[in-house]
Amino acid sequence: MHDPLLIGGREIKNRLFLGTGKFSSNRLIPKVVEASGAQVVTVALRRVDLDFEEENVATYVPGDCVLMPNTSGARNAREAVRIARLARAAGCGNWVKVEVISDNRYLLPDNYETLKATEILAAEGFVVLPYMSPDLMVAKAMVEAGAAAVMPLGSPIGSNRGLRTKELVRILIEEIPLPVIVDAGIGRPSEAAEAMEMGAAAVLVNTAIATAADPVAMGRAFGMAVAAGRTAHLSGLGEVRLCAEASSPLTGFLRSDE
Amino acid sequence: MLVLLNGRESDLPEGMTVADLIAQKNLRPGTLLVELNGELVKQDAWPDIVLKEEDRLEILRFVGGG
């Protein structure tokens, strides 16, 4: 069935977004992309180590993928905006994942700075996907600021603890008229499926795939899980039935004379 | 002359261009981004940009990230 995900006017064919950090080798990336089917791939921008020759990860991302640079390293809106502009000027396309983290213990995002950056970048024509803590009022403000989607965390980056923020993410899915993409903390394919069953538009997975013993196989597993969860969501999950009782204590009076 | 290169003070010869610097550091041009005083400098402009005292230069590249 045709079930396109539309972001920034572009049809995205796969609801698993892939992060490229922590891989033992960049050579694994195209293999994981192929095995998982991921179309949106994130990268980061860093200073070159002048004493040591290194590779550009972007050369390992297949050409038909959507490259989404993140603003990791930014501690405030100003820095995030600078990174986004640099990435775009370098020919990276106009998608950007706004990630502003000033907390180095848990790597939790700064919702306020992220919102500021989102507003500035959206006005400059970027397709902005803000990474955030699932706060409904902030998410509503992200909508007003021009975000193309919202990306609430499932649990802290790298923790592999799954959907700890499930109830809050559920509220975002119900209330926010943009794609809700669960990003961070998804540790298993079953958790990715769970997010998709709830109605998430997509999930972004990095650590769980990159640090698996066999990243390519894990990428394949996540691809299948995301598809399964999405199909389940679309086909309507069965409801939990309560047994009916013979008597009608609340409304019985309506059927008798009173 | 003193130039701030990737956040560190570096003493570079007068008249050095961006292209010269990249070559001197043995860096592969195609994989880099260069930002001079807050502005991106495209690769074809590197031979023409002469570095000056107190310039702030950032040499960046794309890396894996989530």
Added chain:
Amino acid sequence: MICLSFYEVFLRYKNMDFERFFAGVTGADVRQAMAGARLKPLDFLTLLAPAAEEHLEEIARRAHSLTVQYFGRTILLYTPLYLANYCVNQCVYCGFRSGNDLARKKLTVAEVEAEARAIAATGLKHILILTGESRSESPVSYIRECVQVLKKYFTAISIEIYPLEEAEYAGLVDAGVDGMTIYQEVYDEDVYAAMHPAGPKRNYRFRLEAPDRACRAGMRSMNTGALLGLHDWRPEAFFAGLHADYLQNKYPDVEVSISPPRLRPHLGGYPPRVEVTDMNLVQFMVAFRLFMPRGGITVSTRERAGLRDRLVRLGATRMSAGSCTAVGGRTAGESTGQFEISDERDVAAMASMLYEQGYQPLYKDWQYIG
């Protein structure tokens, strides 16, 4: 992204073939509609369908459970105080319509104080003040004066008056008003025009958007609804629910509630155009509860005592007590009310009924400071 007016939402559904939709609703659809954590508009409409009547007990149990969960076993008691019955409108269904032969009266500030004293003595702290539409006899300045007096006796003051401009609402909020009730009466535009042949109330949009103006002006609670009996009740109930949902989305900090008033015998005797049975009323209330679990439901003394007792456990959150719909009716004796009251029980009797059902009457839910 966010609609500028409820009218945009209304337009989306106004030409819907409700008959056809209802005809297609099955038991499975009803169960599915009930199952979701957050009902969509068409789930709400499914629960309003004739086919859902068969499942009414199940829906009612869920509604009861949600009401207890979000409101506890409590009912807030309040009473209406009619300040003036001068009116320039000609609403065909109303006892106060211009042209009806009744004594027109407006309370002086001293009389308002006397009424307030009498009401406050019964223990009530929440009051609803009403006027007909007359900018000459009961202008905003008069209403404001009354509010200044009432503030001495009541901790929460709501208004049910003619639609105002935003600045006027702001003035009343500033004076101490924190809630507002306004019924669209009927959402169907053609029927609305027929029901309101003359007077400023003819302006459908101005009335429809009054809650928005009031919320923007700082009103803390908003109570809307349709007068059941003027038109097919199922689509009207649907629009009433959608309107409340729209207001809650647009003004998340406002306490939104609805009333389901049914047309009652009144001076002029305009009969209901459509019959709305007790079962219909219950279906509306329980379906709404599932659609908006935290939305209030106000049940007035238009309904008879025996039925109101049952409605306590069917989603009601606010009820009037010791009601009188005549201007000065409590202190000055007989005069013509806006409609006939069905439940004449005073505050003590209502409290007693609630305790018997294991419910607590609330007198004060709010304290205006300022």
